[in-house]
Amino acid sequence: xxxxxxxxxxxxxxxxxxxxxxxxxxxxxxxxxxxxxxxxxxxxxxxxxxxxxxxxxxxxxxxxxxxxxxxxxxxxxxxxxxxxxxxxxxxxxxxxxxxxxxxxxxxxxxxxxxxxxxxxxxxxxxxxxxxxxxxxxxxxxxxxxxxxxxxxxxxxxxxx
Amino acid sequence: xxxxxxxxxxxxxxxxxxxxxxxxxxxxxxxxxxxxxxxxxxxxxxxxxxxxxxxxxxxxxxxxxxxxxxxxxxxxxxxxxxxxxxxxxxxxxxxxxxxxxxxxxxxxxxxxxxxxxxxxxxxxxxxxxxxxxxxxxxxxxxxxxxxxxxxxxxxxxxxxxxxxxxxxxxxxxxxxxxxxxxxxxxxxxxxxxxxxxxxxxxxxxxxxxxxxxxxxxxxxxxxxxxxxxxxxxxxxxxxxxxxxxxxxxxxxxxxxxxxxxxxxxxxxxxxxxxxxxxxxxxxxxxxxxxxxxxxxxxxxxxxxxxxxxxxxxxxxxxxxxxxxxxxxxxxxxxxxxx
Numbered sequence: 201x202x203x204x205x206x207x208x209x210x211x212x213x214x215x216x217x218x219x220x221x222x223x224x225x226x227x228x229x230x231x232x233x234x235x236x237x238x239x240x241x242x243x244x245x246x247x248x249x250x251x252x253x254x255x256x257x258x259x260x261x262x263x264x265x266x267x268x269x270x271x272x273x274x275x276x277x278x279x280x281x282x283x284x285x286x287x288x289x290x291x292x293x294x295x296x297x298x299x300x301x302x303x304x305x306x307x308x309x310x311x312x313x314x315x316x317x318x319x320x321x322x323x324x325x326x327x328x329x330x331x332x333x334x335x336x337x338x339x340x341x342x343x344x345x346x347x348x349x350x351x352x353x354x355x356x357x358x359x360x
Numbered sequence: 361x362x363x364x365x366x367x368x369x370x371x372x373x374x375x376x377x378x379x380x381x382x383x384x385x386x387x388x389x390x391x392x393x394x395x396x397x398x399x400x401x402x403x404x405x406x407x408x409x410x411x412x413x414x415x416x417x418x419x420x421x422x423x424x425x426x427x428x429x430x431x432x433x434x435x436x437x438x439x440x441x442x443x444x445x446x447x448x449x450x451x452x453x454x455x456x457x458x459x460x461x462x463x464x465x466x467x468x469x470x471x472x473x474x475x476x477x478x479x480x481x482x483x484x485x486x487x488x489x490x491x492x493x494x495x496x497x498x499x500x501x502x503x504x505x506x507x508x509x510x511x512x513x514x515x516x517x518x519x520x521x522x523x524x525x526x527x528x529x530x531x532x533x534x535x536x537x538x539x540x541x542x543x544x545x546x547x548x549x550x551x552x553x554x555x556x557x558x559x560x561x562x563x564x565x566x567x568x569x570x571x572x573x574x575x576x577x578x579x580x581x582x583x584x585x586x587x588x589x590x591x592x593x594x595x596x597x598x599x600x601x602x603x604x605x606x607x608x609x610x611x612x613x614x615x616x617x618x619x620x621x622x623x624x625x626x627x628x629x630x631x632x633x634x635x636x637x638x639x640x641x642x643x644x645x646x647x648x649x650x651x652x653x654x655x656x657x658x659x660x661x662x663x664x665x666x667x668x669x670x671x672x673x674x675x676x677x678x679x680x681x682x683x684x685x686x687x688x689x690x691x692x693x694x695x696x697x698x
Contacts, residue, residue, distance in 0.1 A: 237539050238581035242526060260527045260577070262535070263505035264377065264451055268690060281535075297452070332585045 202350035203340040214240045215247035220360040222251020227273050231304045235324030241306045274301035281307045318343025368441035372669030375458030376450025376478045380421035381665035382429035388673030389491040392433035394666040397421045415453035422461045444672030447475035448689035455688040472681030474672040479694040482629040485660040485667035498618035503630030504530035507574045511621040518694050521617045522572035530632045532576035550599045557596030559604035566608050611641045625652045634658040
């Protein structure tokens with residue numbers, strides 16, 4: 201597991217981190233986005249989606265559980281916030297939903313045990329400063345495929 | 361255009377999200393039955409837990425829910441004139457269950473199948489209780505999954521003039537309620553608590569003033585930040601102030617949209633339309649601006665199949681049956697249908 205941590209000072213900067221990550225993703229990837237309420241998970245995904253050429257507005261998938269977008273790759277945006285039991289996650293059939301797509305799962309900690317080890321973990325934390333717009337964004341590459349891209353992730357964030 | 365082909369009896373099926381629902385509606389207006397799975401005790405018939413979200417739950421419930429809708433309407437399949445289902449937007453796997461069931465019934469009975477847009481159906485819910493309603497209407501459609509401002513210019517002609525850029529209004533209610541420890545569903549919980557609090561205790565942001573689109577993500581974050589910085593604020597004050605910020609944003613944009621379109625009638629739809637503060641404010645807006653206001657009963661605001669059967673009746677008249685090879689459209693928008 202190799203990680204990179206950056207500080208953002210606004211929602212736009214969090215969106216830029218998502219956009220910077222977009223150049224590294226391809227179909228079949230899993231990205232888990234974790235963080236408490238209001239930490240900017242959907243904001244990050246909006247940047248990622250823009251970065252893969254999705255013109256459509258990315259909105260929260262909480263109630264529909266999953267939303268699908270098509271850019272240079274298909275992006276399936278899933279939010280497991282409303283799922284009470286792991287069985288419901290299995291019933292969703294994420295593997296089928298995300299066949300040949302980039303699968304982005306919000307509130308992924310709940311689902312972590314059911315997702316492939318090979319994924320990019322994104323965690324958003326308020327702070328460290330008192331400014332309520334500040335976020336610490338950490339990206340951790342796990343598994344062989346993302347592990348091999350860890351340096352590229354760091355480079356992409358530096359170049360943003 | 362007013363359909364004049366007589367009072368067709370239509371079976372509607374709705375499985376776009378959590379609810380498995382079926383209903384029989386005559387002439388697009390007269391509800392003979394409307395069954396929603398969460399409202400009836402189907403557990404006993406099946407035993408065990410019925411998970412709400414999974415497609416599997418829809419598969420298990422669709423047969424009994426349809427049977428219940430027909431029985432409650434004292435209607436047999438041979439009494440029907442068409443069979444309709446919601447084709448989107450919604451969760452693909454869930455939509456497929458309702459659409460497949462409706463097509464199968466259409467195939468075995470030889471009746472026409474009608475695929476219905478979920479958002480269009482929410483608009484037609486208004487006719488279930490107000491049969492003489494005439495467009496143009498300014499409709500605010502607010503639920504857990506949707507926040508839309510629609511000008512319905514005529515039957516089949518819709519103009520979406522505003523929508524959320526992030527979270528849906530109902531989602532904001534639920535997330536804030538859960539954060540405040542008020543439980544689920546959050547809309548009713550905040551609605552109940554808000555009268556005990558001061559809606560002006562905290563000035564939460566009214567997002568995107570002067571713009572037609574909605575935003576609730578920043579408001580949600582503002583509530584979280586406030587609670588963190590001022591943990592001693594009474595929860596009722598937070599709930600009341602949050603609700604006031606949501607309702608202000610919704611009603612201001614509805615007023616602007618109705619003005620812009622010259623719509624003489626205001627209509628609410630979606631689960632958040634059950635919120636008493638929102639209903640009161642829209643009523644006040646109507647009275648102040650000389651507009652008619654129509655607020656459907658909560659049972660027809662939340663997801664139901666009577667609205668599917670109602671919309672299907674208009675669609676059948678305007679464009680005819682839907683081919684059986686038509687699929688589902690999980691990301692369907694609301695445009696000009698006819």
